[in-house]
Amino acid sequence: MAKRVLAVIGAVALVLVAIVVRSALDDGDTTPGRDDRPSDGQLVAVCDTDFADQCRALDGAAVRVEPSATTSAAIVDGTAEDIDVWVTTSAWVELTAARVASHEGSIPLGSVQPLAIGDVALGVVAGRADALQGLCGGQPSWRCLGDNAGRPWADVGGQPTWGAVRTGLPDADTAVGLEVLASVAAGYFGSTTFAANDFAPEAFDGWLARLAAPSGAGDRDLLATLVRRQGTYDAGGVLAHEAAPRVELVTVSLQPSVPVRVVAVQRGGDGLGDGGALRAAFVDAGWTPGGGEPAELLGPGVMGALHDLWKDVTR
Amino acid sequence: MTRPPRTPRLRRRLLAVLLAGLLAAGCVESASDSDAADPDQSGGNVDDNPGDCAVVDLSVSSEKIQLLTELARDFNRSDEAKIGDRCVFARVQGKASGGAAQLLATGWDEETEGPRPVIWSPAASSWGAVLNQRLADEGEPAMAGDFTSFMLTPLVIAMPAAMADALGWPENPLGYADILALAQDEQGWASYGHPEWGQFRLGKTNPNFSTSGLSALVAQAYAANGKTAGLSIEDLQKPSTAQFAEGVESAVVHYGDITMTFMNNWFRADQRGNPYGYVSAVAVEEKTVIDYNRGDPDGILQEGEQPRPPRVPLVAIYPEEGTLYSDNPLYVLDAPWVDAVEKEGAERFVDFVQEPANQAKVLEFGFRPGNLDVAIDDPISAANGVDPDQPQTLLEVPEPAVLARLLDDWEDQRKPARVLLVMDVSGSMGDPADPSTGATKLDLAKEATITALDDFNDDDEVGLWVFTTGLGSDQTADYAPLIEPARVGDVREELKNRIRDLVPLNGTPLYLAAEAAYEQQLSTYDPSRINAVVLLTDGMNDDGDTDDDDEQLRDLLDALSAESEGQQSRPVRVFPISYGQGADLTTLRRIAEASQAAVYDSTDPRSITKVFVAVVSNF
Numbered sequence: 005m006a007k008r009v010l011a012v013i014g015a016v017a018l019v020l021v022a023i024v025v026r027s028a029l030d031d032g033d034t035t036p037g038r039d040d041r042p043s044d045g046q047l048v049a050v051c052d053t054d055f056a057d058q059c060r061a062l063d064g065a066a067v068r069v070e071p072s073a074t075t076s077a078a079i080v081d082g083t084a085e086d087i088d089v090w091v092t093t094s095a096w097v098e099l100t101a102a103r104v105a106s107h108e109g110s111i112p113l114g115s116v117q118p119l120a121i122g123d124v125a126l127g128v129v130a131g132r133a134d135a136l137q138g139l140c141g142g143q144p145s146w147r148c149l150g151d152n153a154g155r156p157w158a159d160v161g162g163q164p165t166w167g168a169v170r171t172g173l174p175d176a177d178t179a180v181g182l183e184v185l186a187s188v189a190a191g192y193f194g195s196t197t198f199a200a201n202d203f204a205p206e207a208f209d210g211w212l213a214r215l216a217a218p219s220g221a222g223d224r225d226l227l228a229t230l231v232r233r234q235g236t237y238d239a240g241g242v243l244a245h246e247a248a249p250r251v252e253l254v255t256v257s258l259q260p261s262v263p264v265r266v267v268a269v270q271r272g273g274d275g276l277g278d279g280g281a282l283r284a285a286f287v288d289a290g291w292t293p294g295g296g297e298p299a300e301l302l303g304p305g306v307m308g309a310l311h312d313l314w315k316d317v318t319r
Numbered sequence: 320m321t322r323p324p325r326t327p328r329l330r331r332r333l334l335a336v337l338l339a340g341l342l343a344a345g346c347v348e349s350a351s352d353s354d355a356a357d358p359d360q361s362g363g364n365v366d367d368n369p370g371d372c373a374v375v376d377l378s379v380s381s382e383k384i385q386l387l388t389e390l391a392r393d394f395n396r397s398d399e400a401k402i403g404d405r406c407v408f409a410r411v412q413g414k415a416s417g418g419a420a421q422l423l424a425t426g427w428d429e430e431t432e433g434p435r436p437v438i439w440s441p442a443a444s445s446w447g448a449v450l451n452q453r454l455a456d457e458g459e460p461a462m463a464g465d466f467t468s469f470m471l472t473p474l475v476i477a478m479p480a481a482m483a484d485a486l487g488w489p490e491n492p493l494g495y496a497d498i499l500a501l502a503q504d505e506q507g508w509a510s511y512g513h514p515e516w517g518q519f520r521l522g523k524t525n526p527n528f529s530t531s532g533l534s535a536l537v538a539q540a541y542a543a544n545g546k547t548a549g550l551s552i553e554d555l556q557k558p559s560t561a562q563f564a565e566g567v568e569s570a571v572v573h574y575g576d577i578t579m580t581f582m583n584n585w586f587r588a589d590q591r592g593n594p595y596g597y598v599s600a601v602a603v604e605e606k607t608v609i610d611y612n613r614g615d616p617d618g619i620l621q622e623g624e625q626p627r628p629p630r631v632p633l634v635a636i637y638p639e640e641g642t643l644y645s646d647n648p649l650y651v652l653d654a655p656w657v658d659a660v661e662k663e664g665a666e667r668f669v670d671f672v673q674e675p676a677n678q679a680k681v682l683e684f685g686f687r688p689g690n691l692d693v694a695i696d697d698p699i700s701a702a703n704g705v706d707p708d709q710p711q712t713l714l715e716v717p718e719p720a721v722l723a724r725l726l727d728d729w730e731d732q733r734k735p736a737r738v739l740l741v742m743d744v745s746g747s748m749g750d751p752a753d754p755s756t757g758a759t760k761l762d763l764a765k766e767a768t769i770t771a772l773d774d775f776n777d778d779d780e781v782g783l784w785v786f787t788t789g790l791g792s793d794q795t796a797d798y799a800p801l802i803e804p805a806r807v808g809d810v811r812e813e814l815k816n817r818i819r820d821l822v823p824l825n826g827t828p829l830y831l832a833a834e835a836a837y838e839q840q841l842s843t844y845d846p847s848r849i850n851a852v853v854l855l856t857d858g859m860n861d862d863g864d865t866d867d868d869d870e871q872l873r874d875l876l877d878a879l880s881a882e883s884e885g886q887q888s889r890p891v892r893v894f895p896i897s898y899g900q901g902a903d904l905t906t907l908r909r910i911a912e913a914s915q916a917a918v919y920d921s922t923d924p925r926s927i928t929k930v931f932v933a934v935v936s937n938f
Contacts, residue, residue, distance in 0.1 A: 053465075131708065165492050165639045167547045167712035218548060218715070224465075231691050232471055233644055236713040250691070 047275035049089040050075050052096075052179035053224075055266065059091055061285035065275070072096040073177035073311070082109040089276050091119070093179040094265040095186060099307045114271035117279045120291035122264045124180075124187040125244035126256040127230050132238045133254040135162040139169075144256050146191025149239060150215040157238075171215055172229060172240030175222025176314045180264060184241035185314050186302050187262035188215065196260055196302050200309035213317040221318045245290035266291065369408035372400075375664045377411045378436035380530070381577075382606070383470075383647065384413040385619055386684045387440070387672075394671045400664070407664030410434070416441030416530055417449075423462055423652070424453040437652060437661045438668065439463065442530040444648040445716050452719050466648035469672050470686035472606040473710050474534040474642045475635035479594050480704070483634050485511040494639035495542035498600065499563060502570035508599070515595070517888065521570040522581040522601035525936040526726055531578050533726075534643040535602035539567055540725055541714050542640040548715035555724050564732040571734045573849045573892055573916070576936040578603045579617040580917040586616035587912060589629040596888060597915050600636075604645055608635040609685035609703045618685075635705040641712035647686070730776060736938035737780040737804050737848040740768065741836045742821065743856040744785045747901060749823030750857075752924035760857055760899055760924045761823050768855075769815045771931040777808030779938060780848070783817055786832030788825040788862055797828035797862060798835055804843070828862035829903075830871035833910060834878055837891055841882060844889040849938055851892040851916070856907070857899040857924075872906065879913035892916035894934050899924050 046066045051059035056069045072092040078084035080103045097116060104110040126144055128136055133144075138161050140148035149171045157166035173188065174181035190196050192208055203209055216222075218237060223229050226240045231252045239256075243264065247255040266286060270276050287293050302310065372395075379387050391409035394400055400407045412433050414422075419439060422428075427435045441447065447463035454462060476498070478488075485508070486493055486501075501507075501519035508516035524532035541547060543563035544554045554560060575581070581601045588597040610618040611633050614626030649672070651657070651665040671677060678688040685703075687695055695707045717725065748761035758766075775781055782804035790796040801817045802810055836852045844850055860868055883890050893914040895907035898921045911918040916937075921930040 163711070165711045167641055170548075220715075225468075228468075228689070228691060232687060232689065232695075233646075233713060234708065235641065235710040 047088050048086050049091065049276075050084075050087050051091040052093070054178050054180045055091050055286075058282060058285040058289060061281045062089075062276075063281070065089070071175065071177035072179050072182070076100040076103070079113065080104055080107050080110050082111050084111055087271055090114075090269040090271065091282065092267065092269065093183060094118075094267050095182050095302075095307055096179060097267055097269055099182070099311065102305055102308060112271070114269050117268045117270060117276070118265060118294055119268055119279055119283050120266040120286035120293055122266075122291050123244040124184050124241055124258060124262045124264060125247055126239050126258060127227065127242040127247035127250070127253040128239040128256055129230060129234070129237070130252055130254050132162065132166065135160075135166075136238060144239060145258065146188045146215070146241075147194075150188075150192065150211045153214040153217070166238070167235070170218040170237045172219045172223045172226050172237035173216050174219075174226045174241060175224060176311055177222070179266070180243060181222055182307070182311060183262055183264045185310055186307065187241060187258055188212065189302070189310055190260045190262055191258060194260070196262075198302075198306070200306050203309065203313055209313065209317060212313065216314070216318050245292075249290075367410075369410065370406075372406040372408035373402075373660045373664055374434070375407055375409045375437045375661055375668055376434040377409060377438045377440065377668075378414040378419050379411055379440040380416045380419075380442040380647075381413045382442065382604070382618060383440070383684070383686070384411060386681065386686075387411050390672050390677055390680065391668070393677070394668055397671065399667050399671050402660065402663055402667070405660065407660075407667065409438075409664075409668050412436070415528070416443070416446045417528065420446045420450045420453070423450050423654075424457070435654070435656050437654075437657050437665045439650045439652055440469075440647060442645045442647065443534075443643075444468065444646050445533075445722075446530075447648055447650055448719065460653070462652050462654050463648075463650040464653050466650045467669050467673065467689065468646040468648050469669070469689040470647045470678075470681045471644050471689065472604045472647075472686050473637065473644050474531060474538065474602060475605050475608060475637055475705070476600050477603050477608045477611070477633045477704075478600045478636055479631045480634045481631060482508075482513075482516070482595065482599055483636060485513055488634070488636060492639035493636050495539050495563075495567065496640070498570070499566045501599070503566050508595075513595075516599070517596060519570050519600075520572045520598045521567065522578075522585075522598040523568075523571050523574060524578050524581075524602070525574040525576060526729060528576040528933075528936045529578065530645055531603055532574070533722075534645070536725060536729055537717060537722070538638055538640065538642055538714060539564060540717075542638070545640075547641045547712055550715070550717040550721055550725075552721055552724055555721065555728055561728065561732060564729070568732055568734045569847070571849070572598050572890065573851065573937045574733070575917065576933045578607055582607060582611055582616040584912070584915040584917075586611065586629060588915070589631055590627075592630065594629065594631045597883070605635050605687075605699070605705050606685035608633050608705055609698050612703045613698065633704050635709075637706065637709035637711065639712075641714040642710045643714050643716065647689075735776065735778050735780075735848045737840070737843075737845050737850050738775075738938060739782045739784060739804055739836050739840050739852045741784045741786060741798070741832060741852055741854045742768065742818075743787070743827060743829075743858065743898070744821050744824050745787045745827040745856075745858055745861075746823050746825055747827070747858050747899075750899075752899070759823070761821060763924050763927050764855060764898065765818050765821060767928040767931040768818050770928060771935050772807065772811055772814055774932065774935045775807045775811075775938065777806065777811075779807045780804040780845075781807050781810070781814060783814055784832070784836055785821060786828060787823075788828055790824075798832040800839075804840075826861045826863055827856065827858040829856055829858070829860040829906075830868070830875050831862060833893065833895075834871075834875045837875075837879060837893060837914070840891045841889060844891065846889070849892070850890065851894060851938065853894050853896065853934055854907075854910070855896040855898055856902055858901050859903040859906070872909075876909060876913045879910065883913065883915045890915065892937070894919065894937060896921055896927075896930060896934060898927065 049062050049065045050068045052072045053069055059067050075090055076096055079100055101113055128144055136144045152169045154168050156168055158164040174184055176182050176185040227242050227246055229236050230240050231250055244255055247253045268276055268279050283293055388411045391411050394409050422432055450463050451461040504510050507518035523535055526532035526536040541550055543560045584597055588594050614628040649669050673690050675693050678690040678693040681688045685698055699705055699707045749759050752758055752760040752763050783801045784798055786798040790799045802814055833854055840850050840852055882888055893910055894916045895910050896919045897904040897907045908918045919930050919934050921927045
């Protein structure tokens with residue numbers, strides 16, 4: 005475990021600090037494309053799609069919203085020079101930092117400010133919570149959902165009209181989506197100490213493919229699907245603080261626990277300041293402030309390999 | 320029934336239409352006006368004049384035009400419609416999903432189609448995928464990107480409560496397998512203790528035109544294969560899939576472009592005291608069941624109308640095999656004609672409609688709100704025949720290639736038609752209709768009819784009559800059979816040639832000709848087909864004697880009503896086309912209603928081609 009922590013720390017250490025001061029905020033949001041950087045020195049912030057609402061707090065900034073996978077690829081490719089601030093998760097930062105370190109021509113990342121923290125949980129459709137508990141020996145888990153994925157409910161203690169056992173996963177190109185994927189993998193292996201070479205064909209690969217099948221390339225709004233599109237899934241990977249208030253769902257904690265650490269990577273100057281407004285927006289949305297030290301997450305290389313695997317099995 | 324393959328020409332035409340994604344000119348899903356063959360409607364904003372504001376044009380599917388018109392009006396008066404010192408004006412236009420997808424892909428002519436949209440809201444996001452696929456095929460960038468699904472409604476099977484009860488529902492869940500069993504039961508409802516209800520009859524819209532029809536077709540195919548996801552081409556190639564489909568389709572009364580035709584006819588039958596004889600079940604959106612049970616079968620209360628609850632309410636059956644949602648996306652289009660101000664205005668409108676107060680209005684209209692902060696509540700309740708805890712199983716939307724194949728196969732599986740085209744060749748049909756070309760009304764009607772013949776399958780049967788006064792060798796006949804209904808594959812060219820030869824002549828003996836055509840179809844009724852008359856006329860009844868007009872009309876309506884419903888009915892549907900300014904739309908509507916069909920309005924003769932497409936969608 006110590007090696008794992010060291011790896012994470014090492015990855016974070018790859019993050020370089022860049023100092024470019026930008027200010028000049030004016031009225032009205034704009035959403036510049038990658039090649040149309042504002043000419044007036046306006047702060048350019050790129051936010052993960054999961055954090056679009058919170059990024060409205062970046063008053064005066066030119067905010068672009070896109071999946072973290074897109075931003076990460078641009079940083080690694082060296083085509084993201086216009087970005088001053090990137091709002092994403094520590095997992096994406098770690099994954100990107102590892103790739104930056106091994107890719108010539110990449111753009112240095114920058115300083116990392118923790119903003120907020122949350123937890124991945126299982127959101128179980130309330131009407132099926134009892135049946136799922138029965139199926140999973142009292143405690144629904146990724147392992148149980150994956151092992152039973154696609155089986156008719158009629159065969160495993162549910163109603164025939166429920167169809168097959170189906171789980172929803174978010175798009176792993178996004179901030180929360182990658183963390184949910186990490187949680188799924190941790191659930192399968194029972195720990196966070198697995199390595200990329202544990203993804204043996206017909207074992208984890210096939211299991212993940214069956215689990216991920218109902219949501220295709222990832223559900224773009226999983227909570228809304230669980231709550232509003234009844235019958236789509238029995239359960240899904242969600243943020244605990246978003247699922248908990250929903251009467252339509254039963255929130256189930258997962259082991260091993262995978263925290264979602266939201267961070268702001270500041271590449272250009274200190275336009276973000278202390279990140280107070282942004283941090284407050286996350287708190288308003290139910291996140292816990294701060295983030296502190298990175299927890300025992302998967303190593304950067306493992307996270308990248310896991311993401312690649314997910315792309316393969318959901319293609 | 321297994322049909323022989325269509326002609327290559329038709330197949331190519333279908334593929335051109337379908338492979339690109341469910342394309343159909345003049346498509347409609349759930350238009351609010353059952354008489355509107357042309358689904359394109361202005362939103363009718365109260366404040367129609369945008370003044371100096373930046374205009375955000377919306378193109379929306381017809382079933383939500385009233386809702387979005389109201390929301391646009393509220394938005395235009397709100398602070399959200401102000402960007403700095405500028406204002407934004409949202410303007411709503413109704414446009415069928417498939418038709419809009421086609422226009423966006425091939426070029427939107429503002430002269431004929433109205434303003435190009437900044438926001439597009441089809442009934443379901445699958446249409447967005449269709450558009451992007453079509454653009455990609457042409458090497459063009461996607462236009463429909465990320466979207467907000469601002470409201471939802473699932474596809475259900477609507478059925479009178481008593482009929483559902485006879486089938487053991489709700490204790491016994493029902494689905495497409497039950498529909499198939501009912502359709503194939505020669506005893507019909509007698510097997511369930513109700514011989515007075517006759518045979519099981521199903522209402523389904525044409526899937527090339529209607530989102531409801533398409534969703535029902537997808538659900539049917541999944542049910543045939545016992546799957547809820549991953550429907551494949553291989554699944555569709557199984558003989559059992561085709562047999563299942565043909566079995567279900569055999570119970571269809573007719574198809575059509577809009578579900579509201581069924582709902583209005585059903586409601587009228589209910590008001591006459593017998594909602595059981597017209598159809599037994601119709602595939603519609605959940606919202607439609609709510610509207611019907613609230614006494615507003617077409618979803619729009621016109622000025623002066625009051626809702627009148629039906630005598631027998633409908634219940635929404637959520638098919639046990641699973642169903643699909645219409646997710647009503649709002650796409651802010653990535654289109655070259657959308658400038659930055661319009662885009663920002665559009666995004667503000669999208670935000671506006673998701674505000675809780677506006678989502679409450681969504682709920683009021685019978686849709687499920689997209690905003691999770693607005694709870695699903697009345698009218699989505701058992702009191703309106705629907706169940707907020709349903710559906711239990713959702714079906715995966717098939718890949719575009721599978722959808723295209725599904726639609727292609729449907730052309731072979733759908734119930735065949737037996738149609739008599741009855742064309743008015745009175746003198747007024749020689750009046751000019753299009754100043755730009757000098758074409759007469761008859762010229763345009765001939766061209767549209769000839770084009771429409773290509774939309775029939777080879778195995779459909781089509782005949783041709785004309786009517787005017789002074790026909791025949793002794794110049795006393797009021798109509799003339801030119802070609803009796805025969806297999807289209809055998810007579811298509813002959814039909815076209817006879818149509819090309821038509822010339823305008825004398826008076827308009829509408830009632831006599833209509834009744835004769837109807838009686839002819841009735842006397843040769845084929846229960847395995849959709850039996851119908853398509854009656855195109857540009858005038859009022861005029862046979863030279865006005866004294867007996869009322870009696871003739873009464874006789875006609877009595878004859879049409881007598882056979883259109885009931886245990887032993889032999890329904891022959893009469894679909895009138897009210898053509899030009901002088902046509903008697905009111906009377907034609909009565910004729911359509913008496914036979915439980917629909918009237919189509921082509922007041923502008925230049926719309927006749929589009930109208931004919933909609934008429935033929937019934938078959």
